[in-house]
Amino acid sequence: MKTRKTNSRNLSALFAATVLLAALAVLPVLADEGMWTFDNPPLKLLKEKYGFTPSQEWLDHVRLASVRFNDGGSGSWVSPTGLVLTNHHVALGQLQKVSTKEKDYVANGFFARSAAEELKCPDLELNVLIAMENVTARVGASVKPAMNEKDALKARKAEMAKIEKEALTGADSHVEVVSLYNGAEYWLYRYKKYTDVRLVAAPEQQAAFFGGDPDNFTYPRYDLDFAIFRVYENDKPVESKHYLKWNAKGAADGELIFISGHPGSTERQSTMAQLEVQRDVLFPTVIKQLKRRLAVLKRYAALGPEQARQANNQIFGIENSLKAFGGEYEGLLDKSLMEKKQKEEKDFRGKVAANAAWQKEYGDAWATIERAERQRVTLFKQSRFRVVRGLRLPTLALQIVQYVAEVKKPDGERLDGFHDSELESLKFRLFSPAPVYAQLEEALIAEHLQESLEELGSNDPFVQAALGGRKPADVARELVSGTKLADPAVRKALVEGGEAAVAASTDPFIVLARKIDPVARQTRKSLEDTVQSVETPASEKVGRANFAVYGKDHYPDATFTLRLSYGTVKGYPMNGTIAPPITTFYGLYDRATSFGMKPPFNLMPRFLERKDKLDLSTPLNTVSTGDIIGGNSGSPVINRNAELVGLIFDGNIESLVGNFVYDDAKNRAVAVHSAAIIEALRKLYDAGALADELEGKSGNRP
């Protein structure tokens, strides 16, 4: 979806406060609801409602054909020759990184005419989920009855790090211990990792994101939001055995479809106490912060076309987040929604209370969470503003400073993010050759420091460390003008030089990072000691209570891990009338013409020049009841035969409250229709060979 681009990492940054440890409330499973793990697909529901039972082979095939884009999206293998399909907006970061002032592939699109023209991405890591193992018992056993809360949290984390480290099998291995059902279950997920990913095809951003921010998260829609990569190993295209066959007919109105992808996070099972803190504290703050940053970016973009190009990706990301958060926040402010959640929780707790054993085991969990949430609020300002969030150079510097210290410790004692199982991916990002836009960084750093100053006051240790009484703009200027960190070789030398090199460095960002590191650690520790250590076991209790009361016929909240959703292609009541199950290219020309071709409703020249070549009745976008959220962007929509019939890129405006509740009367997943991509490749982009490759009409192209 046109995502709140989430990944577990960004997410934990943005939502550090409340997302990680939400508790399972009661959600009776409704029609077409759910983001199911592949070990627990809704077989009963599917059989009853659709008369379809996917075989284990079907499930394995779909899982292995699904790809995670680690910077926040989903994709799928779509040929035996290593082609991976995702959204243009998932590819946008990489597109920007391989673009220059002279060659702007974001604005102008990119189509490789041969394997030689395919463009290697600087820091794109893809993951494929190859195995899942339930490690709940092992994680649970690490916590001994005698431990206090702090030690228990520490023990649990150490055990998870140990499991991950043991599971690593080599350079192409990525592993994660995943907490599901709010910690009622822990699973070891093993991924195959790919880091040689090359850009094959991407339309112009204007074609992919026609309608821009206004149309984002809405439907009817007319976007060619796709991009195609090819994955290499040993400089050869991967032979991707598990790929989805392309079905350009798409799915019919009412047809059963599945969506396999990586929803970033949901909070459907949070307790009322957690939701209320989100509503009253987190959302207002985050929205305010994002607006502030957006203003900086827009001022910068207004300086000229090159500045606009540099800021484009971040502007897209923030506008996208603002629209998503705005919709979610409205949901939290909606009294009827909150009353519904309240009633669910009351019913759930009532059932627990009615059983003495359950009450003894789980009954105190909600009050404990509420206490932890109150504590979270007291720490909120520092946890929110004593950080360098979303800034490239300060983040790199802090990671380097922490890296050299952490790797010397036993794995289980390190900060999260620095465990052995995480180091390869971390270094991949740390040493990325992607360009740094110094002036843009400076503007953002100045604003960020100014914001921390305003929110925390000049006596705060973080502000003291960062500013030392000086003006944010002056500090930012000196930092950016004096640093060499934009050069990945410099970063590499520091990491390889270890603590001594870092301690000796006079690079202003490293100097700054050394000063703020203790504050950052202290802030993180406070949160762990007084909130997470309390809330984690309480949340697990709520999760286990849910199993006790309702069984396991439900799905866990989203965690940016692979999930299977299902539903049907279906219009919905909208704007006083009905939204159709599909749109067509006619609609693209209608909307462009009806706004007089003014941006963001302008058509790229080729759409005007080649209009008569197109069959305008070709389906362009389509909606289904499949349950998705940010992170699902780029997910394949598949039919019963596991053929690709669409490409998820967005949710409708009614889907934004999907973070908290799902309603299949109105919540819709928006996809690019499989026919549209073929039509565009053949008629608009002279990419018939690629279309043939996708449709299996030719041999391997490379």
Place this chain on the structure above:
Amino acid sequence: MKTRKTNSRNLSALFAATVLLAALAVLPVLADEGMWTFDNPPLKLLKEKYGFTPSQEWLDHVRLASVRFNDGGSGSWVSPTGLVLTNHHVALGQLQKVSTKEKDYVANGFFARSAAEELKCPDLELNVLIAMENVTARVGASVKPAMNEKDALKARKAEMAKIEKEALTGADSHVEVVSLYNGAEYWLYRYKKYTDVRLVAAPEQQAAFFGGDPDNFTYPRYDLDFAIFRVYENDKPVESKHYLKWNAKGAADGELIFISGHPGSTERQSTMAQLEVQRDVLFPTVIKQLKRRLAVLKRYAALGPEQARQANNQIFGIENSLKAFGGEYEGLLDKSLMEKKQKEEKDFRGKVAANAAWQKEYGDAWATIERAERQRVTLFKQSRFRVVRGLRLPTLALQIVQYVAEVKKPDGERLDGFHDSELESLKFRLFSPAPVYAQLEEALIAEHLQESLEELGSNDPFVQAALGGRKPADVARELVSGTKLADPAVRKALVEGGEAAVAASTDPFIVLARKIDPVARQTRKSLEDTVQSVETPASEKVGRANFAVYGKDHYPDATFTLRLSYGTVKGYPMNGTIAPPITTFYGLYDRATSFGMKPPFNLMPRFLERKDKLDLSTPLNTVSTGDIIGGNSGSPVINRNAELVGLIFDGNIESLVGNFVYDDAKNRAVAVHSAAIIEALRKLYDAGALADELEGKSGNRP
């Protein structure tokens, strides 16, 4: 607009309870708000906001180019050769009446290829407002201080009838004394009347009403909702000097436009007491009644294609009303809307109370209205269910029975509807040759009687008179099978035969009407004596208080009299994004294709056969901020030069609360674009000669 088709008559039937006597509350005039009388156009506002001051000549020209369709719509002269433009759905009743099983002009459209082919309408009366005179003082003087409430109401009505009678100048004269600003002003409106109106052109209903009930009252929209008549006098086309020149370029985004038409009714200035009775009593009842009747019509339509044809017009009308009322009712149920109205009333009353003279003069009005409304509620069931509403034969019969009695009385003492000034129009309808569909009537009468029985009980005098203990279905069958009233000659003979003929008639409908007439009169009298006589002077007080407090820079509630609205062509926030200022033919093909051409989204064959002839980028529909409501259907949209740039046919879904409040952020009037009609005439309907006539490109066609 795709209208609650209102006219003062239908309206008073549907809304007899509360519409007629609403009181002026406070409405500060907002941007682009208002349905202004031509004697009091918003010159100051127009000058300040748009730098435009229409001259008296401009105003007179626009007024005289405007046409009222007396069965509930608006129109305009669009050629010097008597052509009048309105909506297809305003023409629908006449289209159905000139159609037969063999020649279905509703389904297939109608285009006269010569004057000889133009089809005379059976009972269509058009009015043009030729003069307005303020008669407030004269009406006021008829009420003497010594009179009690009942006598005062009687005196006022008698004086109004007298004024009307004196003003009549001949057979082509129609006059009305109109109550504005809730009776704070009375105006004598003189109309020129036309009754020889012939159908020239109408597209297929599916082209006019593409999207059907789902798309009704919504936008973006793709409807060719137009019909063209030619008006004759002495069997020759009228030389229409004041006509609107056609401007096929339309109005640009942001351009100032005006709408001249006949909004049916609004209740923006009702008191809270009146609104609450609407919310709690009237709307739930009316919606329930309409759903009941719709079910009968749909069952009847399902019997076969001819039955479907016969019921089509009524089904359209009821679905239209249900959607409109549904939106209005939601407005009344919307707490924030009601709080806004409450605050306005509180402020207004506070200002009155702060001035001792005002308080003495007007201060008791609100409490008086509240008292009258309580009384209205006690009479509600009988006033609502002791009537024959919307049934052709029972209504004709009751009108005949009352006619012969009333015309013998002095004009001032007659029932409303039977004053000398009203008789010609009444006879035009009474003797209409329009077909009666007997089986359809029977089904509707049976349901209506059943409903009255259920609501009033078997002992109610109306139910006794109508059923006498028998089953509604049996009574209905006997009535319809035994009557000759479907023949207009029979009706004429009865009217001309006077009381003796009516008393002697054994026609079952006349027999029935004689029995229910006393009950109907008693019910009407109770309402007059205990509600209207109390509320009328109180409402006048509120109206005068409004003048005292706020001056006359505002507009009166709609009364199905000519009004001038203004605004700009402008999109609006919708569905999470922006609705465009226009749509195009591309969008028609998109929506049809996206629903797989399934009704109501199917295209007529000519749209498929001739697609390549059309310029699909031609604007099709357009929206503006002009303030309209049901009754405005068919109103011309004109530019500063008084050229026709569009044809109002609907409001968006957000406009439905416009009955109570206007918000130009979202309320939009939906029009057919002037270019669309020309494009369709030339390319789809082979009606180039008519297009030439409209564009002034040829001489007179007839």
